[in-house]
Amino acid sequence: MSEANPGRARSGAPTLQDVAREAGVSLATASRVLNGTARRVAPAFREKVEAAAEQLGYSANLSAQATARGSSAIVALLVADIADPYFGRIAAGVARGADEAGLLLTIAITERDQQREAKLVRALRGQRPRSVILAASRTSGRANEELVAELGAYTSAGGSVVTIGPGGGTRSVGVDNIGGGRALGTALAGLGYRRAVFVAAEAGVRTSDDRIAGFTEGFEGGGGAVVEVLRAGFSRDAGHDAVDAVAERIEAGTVVVGVSDVVAMGVMAALREHGRAPGQDVAVAGFDDIPTSHDAVPGLTTVHVPLEELGYRALRSSLDAAVHDDEPLPVEVVLRGSTPARG
Amino acid sequence: MSEANPGRARSGAPTLQDVAREAGVSLATASRVLNGTARRVAPAFREKVEAAAEQLGYSANLSAQATARGSSAIVALLVADIADPYFGRIAAGVARGADEAGLLLTIAITERDQQREAKLVRALRGQRPRSVILAASRTSGRANEELVAELGAYTSAGGSVVTIGPGGGTRSVGVDNIGGGRALGTALAGLGYRRAVFVAAEAGVRTSDDRIAGFTEGFEGGGGAVVEVLRAGFSRDAGHDAVDAVAERIEAGTVVVGVSDVVAMGVMAALREHGRAPGQDVAVAGFDDIPTSHDAVPGLTTVHVPLEELGYRALRSSLDAAVHDDEPLPVEVVLRGSTPARG
DNA sequence: TACTCGCCGGAAAGCGCTTACCCACCGCCC
DNA sequence: GGGCGGTGGGTAAGCGCTTTCCGGCGAGTA
Numbered sequence: 001m002s003e004a005n006p007g008r009a010r011s012g013a014p015t016l017q018d019v020a021r022e023a024g025v026s027l028a029t030a031s032r033v034l035n036g037t038a039r040r041v042a043p044a045f046r047e048k049v050e051a052a053a054e055q056l057g058y059s060a061n062l063s064a065q066a067t068a069r070g071s072s073a074i075v076a077l078l079v080a081d082i083a084d085p086y087f088g089r090i091a092a093g094v095a096r097g098a099d100e101a102g103l104l105l106t107i108a109i110t111e112r113d114q115q116r117e118a119k120l121v122r123a124l125r126g127q128r129p130r131s132v133i134l135a136a137s138r139t140s141g142r143a144n145e146e147l148v149a150e151l152g153a154y155t156s157a158g159g160s161v162v163t164i165g166p167g168g169g170t171r172s173v174g175v176d177n178i179g180g181g182r183a184l185g186t187a188l189a190g191l192g193y194r195r196a197v198f199v200a201a202e203a204g205v206r207t208s209d210d211r212i213a214g215f216t217e218g219f220e221g222g223g224g225a226v227v228e229v230l231r232a233g234f235s236r237d238a239g240h241d242a243v244d245a246v247a248e249r250i251e252a253g254t255v256v257v258g259v260s261d262v263v264a265m266g267v268m269a270a271l272r273e274h275g276r277a278p279g280q281d282v283a284v285a286g287f288d289d290i291p292t293s294h295d296a297v298p299g300l301t302t303v304h305v306p307l308e309e310l311g312y313r314a315l316r317s318s319l320d321a322a323v324h325d326d327e328p329l330p331v332e333v334v335l336r337g338s339t340p341a342r343g
Numbered sequence: 344m345s346e347a348n349p350g351r352a353r354s355g356a357p358t359l360q361d362v363a364r365e366a367g368v369s370l371a372t373a374s375r376v377l378n379g380t381a382r383r384v385a386p387a388f389r390e391k392v393e394a395a396a397e398q399l400g401y402s403a404n405l406s407a408q409a410t411a412r413g414s415s416a417i418v419a420l421l422v423a424d425i426a427d428p429y430f431g432r433i434a435a436g437v438a439r440g441a442d443e444a445g446l447l448l449t450i451a452i453t454e455r456d457q458q459r460e461a462k463l464v465r466a467l468r469g470q471r472p473r474s475v476i477l478a479a480s481r482t483s484g485r486a487n488e489e490l491v492a493e494l495g496a497y498t499s500a501g502g503s504v505v506t507i508g509p510g511g512g513t514r515s516v517g518v519d520n521i522g523g524g525r526a527l528g529t530a531l532a533g534l535g536y537r538r539a540v541f542v543a544a545e546a547g548v549r550t551s552d553d554r555i556a557g558f559t560e561g562f563e564g565g566g567g568a569v570v571e572v573l574r575a576g577f578s579r580d581a582g583h584d585a586v587d588a589v590a591e592r593i594e595a596g597t598v599v600v601g602v603s604d605v606v607a608m609g610v611m612a613a614l615r616e617h618g619r620a621p622g623q624d625v626a627v628a629g630f631d632d633i634p635t636s637h638d639a640v641p642g643l644t645t646v647h648v649p650l651e652e653l654g655y656r657a658l659r660s661s662l663d664a665a666v667h668d669d670e671p672l673p674v675e676v677v678l679r680g681s682t683p684a685r686g
Numbered sequence: 687t688a689c690t691c692g693c694c695g696g697a698a699a700g701c702g703c704t705t706a707c708c709c710a711c712c713g714c715c716c
Numbered sequence: 717g718g719g720c721g722g723t724g725g726g727t728a729a730g731c732g733c734t735t736t737c738c739g740g741c742g743a744g745t746a
Binding site for chain 1: 723724725726727728730731732733
Binding site: 359374380403409410411 | 732
């Protein structure tokens with residue numbers, strides 16, 4: 001192990017050629033031993049090759065392998081922002097699935113820019129990944145033409161694409177945002193709330209639209225009214241700024257619902273800055289159930305979304321068409337201190 | 344664009360061969376136009392090739408390119424847990440740097456398992472990445488032999504490795520954990536605290552050890568005493584459980600310092616469950632300054648660490664030895680409500 | 687006009703691997 | 717004892733690119 005390089009001291013990693021020479025066998029045999037094939041290799045040869053590989057610290061050149069085989073062992077994941085816990089957890093699920101399947105994971109960050117997203121898909125296509133998973137929030141409206149073209153080129157070359165969330169035209173793995181919203185609306189109405197302000201992303205973003213729609217249905221069905229929809233975004237600051245601007249006119253007893261927990265955290269902060277006590281004066285709720293929601297004070301009422309599982313499923317389904325089950329993952333309302341029952 | 348595939352309807356992505364044929368030029372010319380070379384190509388030829396490529400939706404096969412060139416356009420990142428905001432932000436910085444450099448990013452999750460880490464390095468080596476960035480918390484003690492061997496094989500084949508945090512033998516980009524700890528200790532002592540409990544990871548984990556050492560130095564220098572070091576880990580639950588076990592015997596007026604903000608959040612939660620009010624009864628502080636710390640109630644006093652910048656620098660320095668500057672990134676104490684001045 | 691360059695397109699030899707295909711060898715059966 | 721199928725190692729033809737040469741051509745020089 002600590003022995004000086006026993007093969008020739010070439011620069012660069014040892015090749016299969018080196019291993020074969022060292023073991024005194026042909027390239028074909030070395031390949032068969034090290035990189036698995038249907039054909040058997042006699043134990044004596046197998047051992048020689050394995051020893052040589054170990055000795056030289058051989059690690060197969062995956063690029064060459066991919067070139068020769070015509071397919072790579074890579075899956076690609078596009079997320080809007082990897083620092084956001086929402087995407088972080090999805091990524092964790094995808095990574096787990098990829099690991100289980102023996103695949104490497106390439107990640108790219110879209111920064112929520114559809115131009116960029118198209119460019120990235122093009123770049124990733126170059127790797128000829130086994131599949132591409134899209135977890136950037138997509139607009140339902142005029143689909144980005146470039147993106148669609150890239151995706152089309154990829155799929156028509158045999159690639160598989162799965163979108164997390166509502167997939168415009170592609171296969172998708174989703175969460176029942178409408179059902180979750182409805183359940184949250186029903187629950188809050190049941191707690192006695194009658195007025196709600198929804199802090200959403202811009203219109204046209206499916207996840208946001210669905211959550212609004214579901215919530216509205218549930219809340220109004222329970223006798224409440226969504227009095228205002230603020231357009232912000234998916235970040236903490238978006239939630240903060242949106243509420244900061246209108247805090248004074250939010251009536252006591254209103255529940256402010258963020259389109260995500262991250263947004264709701266910003267909402268809480270803004271309320272506090274205006275002297276409104278979240279959970280007492282004004283109630284707050286969100287979506288996703290990120291870990292932070294649990295530790296917030298008061299605890300944030302939210303709709304639990306199994307994000308990691310979502311990523312995992314997306315990965316599985318992207319690899320195997322058969323695995324796909326269309327039913328969205330179930331979501332569940334988690335009531336916490338931010339929405340106490342109203343007398 | 345919406346025209347039916349004009350080349351032959353082969354399966355698989357169009358190759359450079361296809362583009363060359365379509366453009367009526369040689370492979371060499373097509374390559375020179377599309378994948379950049381020092382040599383000039385006459386405008387007429389250039390245009391023909393570009394048109395053909397556009398037409399066919401050509402995207403160079405990176406594997407083949409890597410095979411031919413003998414080097415890939417990939418960097419690899421190993422993190423302990425991508426769902427953890429600490430690593431998420433580092434990853435964001437690395438991703439930004441990779442993007443700027445036109446490189447693709449492969450991510451692998453170590454789950455804080457050194458065995459696994461070694462295996463992953465081996466797998467990643469197969470991609471012949473331009474560099475490998477290690478952001479899994481490493482133990483300073485008996486370095487994992489396998490990992491060292493893999494890393495050695497990689498570097499001796501020309502690869503570059505950068506560790507985030509204290510690097511055992513490899514180049515590293517770090518944060519001044521000792522200085523940060525010291526500053527925090529000094530600040531807390533200055534606020535009037537005299538007793539501290541430190542919730543750390545197991546002994547031997549450098550980041551943890553350094554933070555303890557620095558803090559102890561600063562705090563004791565200011566007249567305080569670290570009365571206990573709890574061994575937990577880096578997760579929220581680790582912090583929670585550690586404090587949960589000893590909450591009753593933590594004296595009022597003590598400051599409990601978590602080895603990271605995530606841990607500190609767990610600490611706060613545990614204190615609350617035991618009826619101790621963080622920031623009033625018992626003070627709490629952490630390290631890293633993750634976004635959550637800002638929104639916690641009370642705000643969490645912490646040591647700000649520019650995590651994204653850290654990742655960015657790691658990437659830069661991994662690509663270019665010259666970029667490397669050894670001085671660790673500066674850290675800064677951020678005092679918030681969780682550590683009010685003691686009358 | 688003859689000769690020398692410089693420019694630039696094309697042919698072809700790789701890059702490290704996989705995988706058809708070939709063939710030597712062995713044990714079997716009749 | 718000879719034909720035969722099965723076993724398993726080796727040979728070599730790719731995979732999709734890059735890059736080194738080669739050579740043709742037009743311009744510049746004497």
